[in-house]
Amino acid sequence: MSEQVAHPHGADRLCAAGERAYADALRAGRLAREAADDATCLIDLGLLHPDPGALEWLLPTSPQAVMARLLRGIHEDIAASQARTGVVAAAFERFAALDAPAPAGTEAIRVLDGIPRINAAIDEAIADCTTEALTIQPRGIRPEHVLSQALPRALDMVGRGVRMRTLYTHVARYGTGLADYLHQLEGRAVEVRTLDEVTDRLLLFDRTVAIIPAAADDSSALELRHPALVEYLATVFERLWRLAVPLTEAVPAATDIEGVTHRERVIAALLAEGHQDAVIAQRLGISVRTCRHHIGRLADVLGSSSRTQLGVRIAQLGLDAHPR
Known part of the structure; x- marks a missing residue:
């Protein structure tokens, strides 16, 4: 056996x-x-x-007898669970009356999982916006189809008297889609400025609700309604706005160091902070290949034959500080 x-x-x-x-x-x-x-x-x-x-x-x-026995056990389990549910509800029902319900939509921090929920929250915030919309858009040139999808929202807001201010990276200036987008909003309360680098995406409405990314692939976001958090983000926006260059003005072409362009000066400062090429490219909204081309040109101008020597030359010439 x-x-x-x-x-x-x-x-x-x-x-x-x-x-x-x-x-x-x-x-x-x-x-x-x-x-x-x-x-x-x-x-x-x-x-x-x-x-x-x-x-x-x-x-x-017999299978019939086995099935009947199993089903009877399942029904008994369900009945026992329902009985426990009633006991739990009765135990906490008296506390429910003491809990004052929060007004709808006033959660301080709400996680938005998935593109549909993010878009729904943005649509709701836009519909409720009455005075001001502040936006930061990183990652370089905005695709034309994205701007086309955003145009109806923008027209609706400015049509209701909402003032719109948007920050892009300097690279966004070279996209034809942005010029067409702004042309259709011409004469309205819309302002655009650019910087060498900006923060991650920020949508801020009436200084009461902000939406920021919660994942690198934009698959989730945070909706913030806490007054202190929203005010902090508004302050960050205003400080970047003061440093930014209006779209109607030219971007600084060079620094006071002969042969070093403004962008190369920014890249030098980011290199001094220890950032890798991919990170620098992402922050400036350019490709890694373009970033490495600028680094190579910077090394040639400064007479550096290695990455370490380039870092030393950057520090010696005072290029480790971000230009205004």
């Missing part, structure tokens, strides 16, 4: 040995006891029981 093994499962999901033995017993009407040595679970679960007239044989319990 083989060694018996434990079968940690219920009758609703038999092991392979149990299925074979139970099927054989149903077909033949009985099963030799030694044939069930690898499926002792069938006896434990009551699917097989000894034949009173011949103890060396096992008789199968």
Whole structure:
């Protein structure tokens, strides 16, 4: 006789040995006891029981009887869960009356998972906006289809008297889509400025609600309504706004160091902070290849033959501070 093994499962999901033995017993009407040595679970679960007239044989319990027993157990479990639900509800019902409900939409921080929920929150904030919308858009040139989708929202807001101010990186100036977008908003309360680098995306409405990314792939966001947090973000925006260059003005072309452009001066400061090429490219809204081209030109101008020597030259010439 083989060694018996434990079968940690219920009758609703038999092991392979149990299925074979139970099927054989149903077909033949009985099963030799030694044939069930690898499926002792069938006896434990009551699917097989000894034949009173011949103890060396096992008789199968009908599937209908097994099913009825299992369903009865499930119904009993459901009834017990419902009873526990009633007990819990009764225990805390008296506390519910003491809890003053918060006004709808006043949660200090709300996590928005998925693009549909993010867009729905943005639509709601735009619909409620009455005075001012502040926006920071990183990542360089804005795709034309994205701007086309945003245009109806912008027209709706400015049509209601909302003032719009938006910050982009300098790279965004070279996208034709932005010029077309602003042309259709011309003559309205819309202002655009650019910087070498900006923060991550920020949407701020009436200084009461802000939406910021919560994941690098934009799959989730945070909706902030806490007054202190919203005011802090508004202050950050205003400080960047004062440093930014209006779209109607030219971007600084060079620094006071001969041969070093304004952008290369910004890259030098980011290199001095220890950032890798990919990070610098993302912050400036340019490709990694373009970023490395600027770094190579900067090294040539400063007479550096290695990355370490370039860092030393940047510090010596005072290029480690961000230009205004």
